[in-house]
Amino acid sequence: MKKFLKTLSVALASGAATLAMAVPAHAQFGGIVLDPTQSAHAVQQIYNEDKSLLNQAQQIASGSQRNLTLIEQLKQDVAIAQTALNTYQQSVTTYNTIFNNLKYFNTKQIWHTAENALLHGSVQNTYGETAGLQAQMNGQSQNSSLVWKIMNLAISGTSSSFWSQEVVGNSQRLSTLAHIEAMDAASSQCLAASGAYQASRTANLQANTALNTSVYDTSNNTNSEVEQLNLLNMQNAQRMEEEHAQGQLHACMAAQAAVTNMDKRNEASLTLNDANYKITQQANNPAYLGNSSQTWTTYY
Structure with missing residues (x-):
């Protein structure tokens, strides 16, 4: 453009x-004349x-x-x-x-489950042989060692002469004593852990009930984002404490299993030791009749 x-x-x-x-021009032969002004x-x-x-x-x-x-x-x-x-x-x-x-998340009853009731043990105590056991199992006592001692037979062979010739690792008496002492420790620990767990459940029942009520509450106040996050944090904290308590109970079960294995091992060791003793005695002191074969020497 x-x-x-x-x-x-x-x-x-x-x-x-x-x-x-x-330039101006004159007409010639009758032609047109150019006017400068008009131009x-x-x-x-x-x-x-x-x-x-x-x-x-x-x-x-x-x-x-x-x-x-x-x-x-x-x-x-x-x-x-x-x-x-x-x-x-x-x-x-x-x-x-x-x-x-807020409108639809409030329908929570379909998730609601009833909490297991605390199981309270009931132990018969006719002559005082189980004194304190029921209170210990229900978390109402802290004398697990004493309760366990009352229920079991005491060891009478406690004199120095009874143990003076025994060698650790090569003594059936000491092995049996160790087994008894291990059972005493593990069983006392398990009674204490069981009682502590029952006591903690009782002490935390009100807090757990309040938390459970808030979780299943259908009002708008407890269904905001911040409130829901708070409830999740509290649930995680409660779950962690429960896992710790369960861990103590599992540790007791493991200790009990170890004690049981100890008993079985001692029985197997005793069987082998008896067999070895018999073979050694028969080889060193033959008891077969004269002019007879040695069949009875290897018979046991």
Whole structure:
């Protein structure tokens, strides 16, 4: 467009200059006579028209530029509007999520399970042989060692002469004594752990009941995001304490199993030791009859 306007302007200026340099002429042979004044007016009019066309071309070019700027601005406005729409839709989705959580998450009764009741042991005590055992099992006593001692037969061979010739690792008496002492320790520990577990369950019953009530509460106050996170933290803390208590009980069971294995091992060792003793005695002191075979020597 600009190139066309420049070309048109040059052409018009050239024509005007040519007309301006024209000289007056007289009519010859009845021809047309050129009037310089009219020619000058025509040139001026052409110049003015050329200037007007140039101004119009510039206005058109300026208008095109403005239109281009408006299109770019319109594109930016559309992009901003799209971003705002996305933000609005996300806010609506978040609101609907919270609303649905408060409305439908309150239906929790389908998850509710009854907590197992505490099992209280009942032990017969006819002549005082189990004195304190029932209280110990139910977490009402802290004398597990004494309770265990009352229920078991005491060892009478406690004099120095009874143990003076015994060698550790090579004595059936000491092995049996060790087995008894291991049973005393493991059993006392298990009685104490069982009683402590029952006592802790009783002491924490009110707190556990309150937590259970809050978990299954259907009001909006206990179903907010912060409240639900708090309930989860409390449940995790309660579960951790329960796992610790269960770990103590499992440790007692492992100790009891070790003591049981100790008893079985001693029985097997005693059988082998008796067999070896018999073979040695028969080899060193044969008891078969004269002129008879040695069949009885290897018979045991």
